[in-house]
Amino acid sequence: MHILKILFKNAFRHKLRTGLTILSITIAILAFGLLRTVIGAWYAGVEASSAYRLVTRNAVSIIFSLPLSYKEKIRQVDGVATVSYGNWFGGIYIDEKNFFANFAVDAKTYFDLYKEYAINDAEKAAFLRDRKSFVAGRKLASRFGWKIGDTVVLKGTIFPGNWEFVMRGIYRGKEPNTDETVFVFHWDYLNETLKKNASTRADQVGFYMIGIKDPSQAVRVTHDIDGLFRNSFAETLTETEKAFTLGFVAMSDTIITAIRLVSFVVIIIILAVVANTVAMSVRERTNEYAVFKTLGFGGWRIAGLIFGESLVITLMGCAFGVAATFPAAAAFGKAMGAYFPVFSVEMETVWLDAAFSLIVGLLAAIVPTYRSLRISIADGLRMVE
Amino acid sequence: MGSSAIVSIENLFKSYHRGDQVIPVLQDITFDIAEGEFLALMGPSGSGKSTLLNLIAGIDQPDSGSITIGGVDVTALSETELAKWRAINVGFIFQFYNLIPVLTAFENVELPLLLTPLAKAQRREHVEMALRVVGLADRMDHYPGQLSGGQEQRVAIARAIVTDPTILVADEPTGDLDRKSAEEIMDLMDRLNEESMKTIIMVTHDPRAAKKAHVIRHLDKGILNNAHSQDTL
Numbered sequence: 001m002h003i004l005k006i007l008f009k010n011a012f013r014h015k016l017r018t019g020l021t022i023l024s025i026t027i028a029i030l031a032f033g034l035l036r037t038v039i040g041a042w043y044a045g046v047e048a049s050s051a052y053r054l055v056t057r058n059a060v061s062i063i064f065s066l067p068l069s070y071k072e073k074i075r076q077v078d079g080v081a082t083v084s085y086g087n088w089f090g091g092i093y094i095d096e097k098n099f100f101a102n103f104a105v106d107a108k109t110y111f112d113l114y115k116e117y118a119i120n121d122a123e124k125a126a127f128l129r130d131r132k133s134f135v136a137g138r139k140l141a142s143r144f145g146w147k148i149g150d151t152v153v154l155k156g157t158i159f160p161g162n163w164e165f166v167m168r169g170i171y172r173g174k175e176p177n178t179d180e181t182v183f184v185f186h187w188d189y190l191n192e193t194l195k196k197n198a199s200t201r202a203d204q205v206g207f208y209m210i211g212i213k214d215p216s217q218a219v220r221v222t223h224d225i226d227g228l229f230r231n232s233f234a235e236t237l238t239e240t241e242k243a244f245t246l247g248f249v250a251m252s253d254t255i256i257t258a259i260r261l262v263s264f265v266v267i268i269i270i271l272a273v274v275a276n277t278v279a280m281s282v283r284e285r286t287n288e289y290a291v292f293k294t295l296g297f298g299g300w301r302i303a304g305l306i307f308g309e310s311l312v313i314t315l316m317g318c319a320f321g322v323a324a325t326f327p328a329a330a331a332f333g334k335a336m337g338a339y340f341p342v343f344s345v346e347m348e349t350v351w352l353d354a355a356f357s358l359i360v361g362l363l364a365a366i367v368p369t370y371r372s373l374r375i376s377i378a379d380g381l382r383m384v385e
Numbered sequence: 386m387g388s389s390a391i392v393s394i395e396n397l398f399k400s401y402h403r404g405d406q407v408i409p410v411l412q413d414i415t416f417d418i419a420e421g422e423f424l425a426l427m428g429p430s431g432s433g434k435s436t437l438l439n440l441i442a443g444i445d446q447p448d449s450g451s452i453t454i455g456g457v458d459v460t461a462l463s464e465t466e467l468a469k470w471r472a473i474n475v476g477f478i479f480q481f482y483n484l485i486p487v488l489t490a491f492e493n494v495e496l497p498l499l500l501t502p503l504a505k506a507q508r509r510e511h512v513e514m515a516l517r518v519v520g521l522a523d524r525m526d527h528y529p530g531q532l533s534g535g536q537e538q539r540v541a542i543a544r545a546i547v548t549d550p551t552i553l554v555a556d557e558p559t560g561d562l563d564r565k566s567a568e569e570i571m572d573l574m575d576r577l578n579e580e581s582m583k584t585i586i587m588v589t590h591d592p593r594a595a596k597k598a599h600v601i602r603h604l605d606k607g608i609l610n611n612a613h614s615q616d617t618l
Contacts, residue, residue, distance in 0.1 A: 009487040291483045295497045296472020298465055377444040
């Protein structure tokens, strides 16, 4: 007979109570895992950003545009390899609930700069040939069942009107955290239409995306670019792509902090639940621990039995919780794909689950162990459940 | 019955505290127990006999005095040393058996052996032997809940003897049993004493159980009266 067998037999002496405790831990670990994954999804864009890219926008606000004429000046800055540009289009597909990110981009340079978006040469060539075409990420195309050649109409919000596009390509992410839900079309199509309908808004870009030769020179390049346009009517703010993306995430900082807080509160609550279960079990078996002591089991062995039982319960709950997190995250990611393009459980979350379960298991056993060791054998033997 | 003392108790005092009140339980107890002796401690409730048994078994500590068992002054041992000493030297038989309900008879008897360096096969050999001695070899896979009171107590006796301890201490071993089962248990203890030369110290209220002992000592209000052997009864 191994001590492990005693731990399991003790843990499941009250099957309903232990079962409910394990279920509570499972739910807590599942909630913790999902909340951590939500936070991770929030930062997915930051993680996916490249050190080789800078973003230049209007220094006043992202909602103000920059002249197209800046492009050539930026290209001449030392250390700049590629200059691309685009506009947030903000189009709606059929209904607002079908939200996805859609950009007007410089088709010629965009895919050279975003090499993590893999598109085959034929589709890329077709996209470049057709000014009214668009390319969508694999997940986005799959979400709406779009196929090459399909016509898609977006209702413009920033740029009013119904905008008709033909699908010419589907890109796939080269990395697991690459966003596959983006819709890109020709900036030229947008600009030519604006020239006809709203000429004051033509030849303006929302932001420049700049490829640099050496990430270690990023700070110097940003200063050089912004220096070019200082005291102009449209001053620029250039930052690394990571800082630019973080700027958007920071807008949701309070929500993220709240989610993070809730995820830790869940762990504290479960600590109380497990501590209660272990305390009840140990108190009910005070007499038995006295018998163990009588037989010669020393303090460390008694502590081992109580800590072991607590860990059996918490680690079982943890195992079930982790196992449930993956399918739950997949379902959640599918349902919320429009808002969280990348929603996958990271290994770090699994390790945190295990670490917290271990900590909860150990903490929950401290007081019952202390009480059990403190009581004399004679007093313990007198106590009957 | 051997003549040399295996247990030597000298000037033993024990009291309990209830708030500021000090309640003396044992007062100046001095006596020896010979190796192989079967001693019955009798006396009214609250006379201190179970306290004395606990002190001899090393599960309680006296206020003063000494208890020497097999040459070891158990009152001088630390908690950890006492635990190790108990595992080797004391077999305890309780009134309410105190078996672990989730373990089989075999596993209950095996418990004290988990503290020894014996290999699994050797442990099995010892457990089967102990269960054969108490006549329960065929019930080793039964849980306590599947056994009668008498059978449970026999499993408890097997657990007490499996490590071949120096002394067996029994606290009202027949107190929870019907007459027939009580007789069986006392016959078994008598056999252990006669055939295996086990030194047995038993607390009992039951005169029939005490009859099996070689020596009976009476405690009254914490004071030990003179011993008398069964021959003088």
